[in-house]
Amino acid sequence: MTNSLYETNTEIPDRAILVSLNTLEVKGGGIDPAYSMDELVQLALTAGVEVVDTLIQNRDKPDSKWFIGKGKVDELHEAIQDYDANTVIFDQELSGAQVRNLEDILDVKIIDRTQLILDIFAQRAKTREGIIQVELAQLTYLLPRLSGHGKNLSRLGGGIGTRGPGESKLETDRRHIRRRIGELKRQLEEVTRHRKLHRERRKETGVVHLALVGYTNAGKSTLLKALTSADVYIENQLFATLDPTTRSMELPSGKEVIVTDTVGFIQNLPHDLIAAFRATLEEANEADLILHVVDASSPMREDQMHVVDRILDQLGAGGTPQIVLFNKKDMCSPERLEMLPSGKGYLKVSAFDEGDLLRIREAVQQHLAGGTYSFSIPAFRGDLASLLYRVGNVIERSIEDDVIVYRVVLHQKDYEKYGSELVQFRSESEQSSE
Secondary structure, rough: OOOOOOOOOOOOOOOOEEEEEEEEEEHOOOOOOHHHHHHHHHHHEEEEEEEEEEEEEEEOEEOOOOOOOHHHHHHHHHHHHOOOOOOOOOOOOHHHHHHHHHHHHHEEEEEEEEHHHHHHHHHHOOOHHHHHHHHHHHHHHHHHHHHHHHHHOOOOOOOOOOOOHHHHHHHHHHHHHHHHHHHHHHHHHHHHHHHHHHHHHHHHHOOOOOEEEOOOOOHHHHHHHHHHOOOOOOOOOOOOOOOOOEEEEEEEOOOEEEEEEOOOOOOOOOOHHHOOOHHHHHHHHHOOEEEEEOOOOOHHHHHHHHHHHHHHHHOOOOOOOEEHHHHHHEHOOHHHHHHOOOOOOOEEEEOHHHHHHHHHHHHHHHHHHHHEEEEEOOOOOHHHHHHHHOEEEEEEEEEEOOOEEEEEEEEHHHHHHHHHHHHHHHHHHHOOOO
16 A cells, blocks of 8 residues: 555655635634644645645635636646645645646646545554555545546556546546455454454453543643653654554552543544544543543634534544543643633643643542442452452451451442442441441
């Protein structure tokens, strides 16, 4: 598989003009055009593209043929000549016909936001699962657009489009792509099955699972490393982390939980990408608790939080309990910190502050605490004693005749799961107090 949806001669770097269309629909959807353009610049830089100019067009709705209208295309053509650009990147998704029309008149490579994100993901995927997911998303995106990607297809590798867009050859490509999509889906189903088995084993052992989620570049990987001493890649880039990383974290009580870092979310995250990465993103859906990491220093903080919540809803994880971590507080003014929500379920933290890391662990422990129970376990039932230490926080232990009495802080969810094994050994005093 190629590492990029489009490949260019490495001796000719991409010099791009970025274009965004500001329509009534965009305005009504609450997307700030200027911020979206800034984000597109960051995406382009992350992909290794040199940004030479930006252009924003205001229209009531997209032009069906030219997307931004013929007059603006002429203006764009002049800018391409002035800046010697060889690529134009659009902030919105284009149809195959629009790409073909723009390529014909501008004679440069035309890329849209979805392709750009897919390209970054292709560069970052390291594990077999990540590579399968990205290729599946790329081909699913490309299939309905084959007839509109003449110059782009000429830059494709991997045997799916090194030819021009002749109809008979395109049909051959379509058959190849459909067959490859089928193969990738079967491989992904196998990976998903293994992931599901791992999740079931974790549940059987009573291990509590936390998921770190958040907008891209919110600092999730930095927090994971600080909380768990994980050896993870950290870079001040969008989508620095693609493949999920799972590590164990010790709570103040000594109980261990596992924490999974997930891929960062972003506005207008391609649907094909969400679908392809569903198996990975479902780590959030299966979590006992979500740690929602927010870049407190971002001027678009609230919009980014809404994007994350919306994607969690799409995944079916909207109802999972959350602790919101307003990260990067060291980069915020006192006035900005004062404006942040506070109280139960909210923490203002820095990944570089040991006191804040302890507060995060304490908040997780408090959320998982549940009620206090007493169990009188026969001395010979070491298996049940081990279970208590694994799923609960043993706060007191005493010996009475041939039994050991444990006072345990146990989460309600764990009590419901393991209570049938332990309830016969509940002490009379504890049962009568209920």
